Amino acid sequence: MSTTETTASPHPQPTGYTSPLSRGRDGFRQLLHAEWTKLRTVRRWSLTLLGAVLATILASLLSAQGNQTSGGEDTIAVSADGTTVRDNFRFVHQSLTGDGSVTVRVAGIVPAPGRNADRPPILSPWTKAGLIAKASTVPGTGYAAIMLTPGHGVRFQHDFTGDTAGSSAGTAAPRWLRLTRTGALLTGYESTDGATWHKVGSAKPAGLSDTIEVGMFTTSPEAVTMNRSFSSTEVNGELGMATATFDHYTADGRVTGTLRPDDVRRAASSPNGPFPGMPSNTSTADNGTYTITAAGDIAPLEPDMDPVQQGLRGTMTGLIPLAALGVLFITAEFRRGMILTTFTASPRRGRVLAAKAVVLGAVTFVAGLLAALVSFGITRGILRGNGFKPPMFPEARWSDGSVLRALVGTGVLMALVTVCALAVGTLLRNTAAGIAVVVVVMVLPQILISGLPLGAARFLVQSTPMAGFSIQNTTHRVPQVDNVCLPEEGCYTYGPYAGLGVLAAYTAVLLALAVWQLRRRKV
Known part of the structure; x- marks a missing residue:
């Protein structure tokens, strides 16, 4: 007969221990x-x-x-979309009903004596001379224009903010310009000889009715110069004028009335006009040659x-x-x-x-x-x-x-x-x-x-x-x-x-x- 003995181990194995505290998290x-x-x-x-x-x-x-x-200015208007703009220029125009086109040659642009007669005349790089079609002569209304500028060549601009570059021609050579209307679409063209034309841009300006105003225009914004050194900054703005000469003007379509001059601008509260101290805008016609002298700008207003x-x-x-x-x-x-x-x-x-x-x-x-x-x-x-x-x-x-x-x-x-x-x-x-x-x-x-x-x-x-x-x-x-x-x-x-x-x-x-x-x- 055999007997089985159970002997306790001298080194018992430890049992598992669970802490009552929850495990920490570092999420x-x-x-x-x-x-x-x-x-x-x-x-x-x-x-x-x-x-x-x-x-x-x-x-x-x-x-x-x-x-x-000083706040507001007499030269400021508001466009159809609420943009504050400057819309000031000399406009020699007539009415166009329906489709049609106007063509002209810009023979040259030169500076004209401005506010300070004792200083040499200044020509701003953004002086503009060319053709414009506008809803009316009220400042701020929609427009499209094909123009020649001294510093930026030929441009097609519309409704103050639209801008398309054409050739880089400046004031050295004459430039032919054409503006056509087809329905609500206005298109600008340029040419070096009046025979071969190149499209610059097109747009559908705001607010055009069946009858619009078309013709030649000139405007010249402020010419800004700056001298800056390590010790100071000197900024000078000279409101100059420009004289543009046009010839070979023709109009096709249902054009009514003779070419007549107008200054597109807000009514000035100052007796000296919107540009105190400046000579008045002028325009002349002599045997098919038109000369327009003006100051102003057609562009969005950018406050200082x-x-x-x-x-x-x-x-x-x-x-x-x-x-x-x-x-x-x-x-x-x-x-x-x-x-x-x-x-x-x-x-x-x-x-x-x-x-x-x-x-x-x-x-x-x-x-x-x-x-x-x-x-x-x-x-x-x-x-x-x-x-x-x-x-x-x-x-x-x-x-x-x-x-x-x-x-x-x-x-x-x-x-x-x-x-x-x-x-x-x-x-x-x-x-x-x-x-x-x-x-x-x-x-x-x-x-x-x-x-x-x-x-x-x-x-x-x-x-x-x-x-x-x-x-x-x-x-x-x-x-x-x-x-x-x-x-x-x-x-x-x-x-x-x-x-x-x-x-x-x-x-x-x-x-x-x-x-x-x-x-x-x-x-």
Whole structure:
């Protein structure tokens, strides 16, 4: 008989243990919550956000109060689509009913004595002489024109903003021009000999009825010159006149009435006319040769200052405390050693920085948008009272697409700069150095551009994060209007979204470098 003995093992195997605490999670949602908790529980950071909003509003208010202008001009009209325009020229015309065409040879364009008889006559590159078909002689009505210009050759233009280039012929040689109407379509042609014709462009102008006015015209806008040195900028605008000579004028179709001269312009409130000090527009006819002397322009109005952008000038001031906040949001943890705790709880360092960027960007976007809305709301009335009003300056409304883009874009701008500061703080790990770098990069170009040559100033604006401020620009510029575009006055050669894209690119690159550095360092 056998007996089986069971002997207890001297080294019993431990049984499994389950902690009653739930397992910690370092998902991105939890990281966002953690970073938001850090941001809202540090009182001085909340005060910094509030200070940025108040600084933006106060600086914008002071800037608006310090700017004044004379307001409207007698030479300004409004087109059919609501665009503020200049529509001032000498028109030798007759009526055309239905389809038809007019042909003429522009024999030459020369400058005529203008406002200052003691100065040599000036011929603007955008002086215009040619044929025009217009709904009526009322300023602002629809039109199409084929013209010769001294500096830009033959052009076909319509309804103030449309512009098509023809040949590069200037004033050296005569040019034949033809304008035809087929239904609602107007087409411009040019020729060197009056026999072989080349189409330049066509359009359907607004508001044409069955009977329109057609004929020859001349106008000469202001000639702008600029002298810029390292110490100053001198801008001179001389309102000159031009004399154009026409011959071989013919009209085909149901043309009624003889050629008669008129000045297309708004009724002037000044007894000296719309151009005080200028000689009167004139036109003569002698054996089929017509001479027209005039000053003015047919083009969109481009104000020297953007009231919306001017009302947001405090943005630069508000960015200084936001730059400090962006740097401190990461360097404070490095300085106190808390970053070790953060990385222990969430070892994926890139996600930690991404969470910080998202939280910081979202909060500063809201703060920037609030500052922009309040600044615009306050300064709009102040600037209007200081002369920035129609017709010289179109009414800036909350519902305008360009205004909404500028306001929302200001929030995006402030958020991107703050996230840039976060990345710089991560790279440098030093609060004072990080704040200094961000402030210098954003503020120093503003100081330097006014003293640099124009080409260098524009390059500096285009190639630095300062390009992002173009998002605040609401002035629509067209190439067929000469203007002095000075960066220090808020004129950016980039479009609004392209400029903001430059700032976004800087932000993305700096964040990528910051993530790379965080991953390669032990702490």
